Amino acid sequence: NAGVTQTPKFQVLKTGQSMTLQCAQDMNHEYMSWYRQDPGMGLRLIHYSVGAGITDQGEVPNGYNVSRSTTEDFPLRLLSAAPSQTSVYFCASSYGPYSNQPQHFGDGTRLSIL
Amino acid sequence: EDQVTQSPEALRLQEGESSSLNCSYTVSGLRGLFWYRQDPGKGPEFLFTLYSAGEEKEKERLKATLTKKESFLHITAPKPEDSATYLCAVQAVTGNQFYFGTGTSLTVIP
Numbered sequence: 358n359a360g361v362t363q364t365p366k367f368q369v370l371k372t373g374q375s376m377t378l379q380c381a382q383d384m385n386h387e388y389m390s391w392y393r394q395d396p397g398m399g400l401r402l403i404h405y406s407v408g409a410g411i412t413d414q415g416e417v418p419n420g421y422n423v424s425r426s427t428t429e430d431f432p433l434r435l436l437s438a439a440p441s442q443t444s445v446y447f448c449a450s451s452y453g454p455y456s457n458q459p460q461h462f463g464d465g466t467r468l469s470i471l
Numbered sequence: 472e473d474q475v476t477q478s479p480e481a482l483r484l485q486e487g488e489s490s491s492l493n494c495s496y497t498v499s500g501l502r503g504l505f506w507y508r509q510d511p512g513k514g515p516e517f518l519f520t521l522y523s524a525g526e527e528k529e530k531e532r533l534k535a536t537l538t539k540k541e542s543f544l545h546i547t548a549p550k551p552e553d554s555a556t557y558l559c560a561v562q563a564v565t566g567n568q569f570y571f572g573t574g575t576s577l578t579v580i581p
Contacts, residue, residue, distance in 0.1 A: 361514075388567070390569075392571075397573060398573065399558075399571045399572060399573035399574060400515075400558070400560075400571040401571075402568060402569070405567070405568065407567060415568065447514050447515070449514075455502070455567060457502045457503040457520070457522065457562060458503075458520075459503075459505045459507075459517045459520055460505075460517075460560075460569060461517065462507075462514030462515045462516075463514050464512075464513050464514045465512075465513075465514050
């Protein structure tokens with residue numbers, strides 16, 4: 358079982374560059390979300406989606422874009438990378454947003470912005 | 472505002488020394504409280520879901536309990552392989568987001 362797959366695992370960018378973090382799940386989950394994890398801050402929600410074609414902002418959306426064209430994929434785009442976006446990014450998925458079921462996480466993308 | 476606070480931030484135990492981790496929450500109606508384990512360089516791994524006050528769940532040396540304002544993760548006779556960061560998250564009935572605490576870093580010394 359693949360579960361939630363994130364690519365790449367590591368990435369170094371220069372300030373101002375753009376890139377897309379990929380996330381795919383094979384569990385037919387409706388709900389997908391992106392978090393960033395920083396020391397002492399816990400997991401903070403960037404964007405989430407309750408189904409294909411539907412996305413919404415979380416706690417820290419600035420500088421990031423998302424789209425959800427299929428149930429399986431939920432890419433996160435950094436438009437113009439800034440050093441403050443250096444972090445570990447996690448993608449998660451679960452059954453429908455009101456299902457009270459737990460989220461399943463990928464192993465993260467470690468991103469450094471120079 | 473929905474909030475989750477975990478304590479202590481860090482805990483060092485001798486192997487076999489039982490203890491508890493705390494997760495206090497403020498939420499406008501609890502849909503579910505979730506415990507996760509996170510190992511270095513990995514994503515959070517789901518452990519338990521609790522839905523209502525008085526509920527308890529067990530798995531090996533771990534036991535999670537829930538009251539109306541907090542949850543405890545009890546670790547009985549821990550082993551070094553239990554060393555990890557333990558995260559707590561809540562989901563409110565009024566929304567579709569999950570709110571995470573900052574975690575407790577547990578180290579079990581042989």
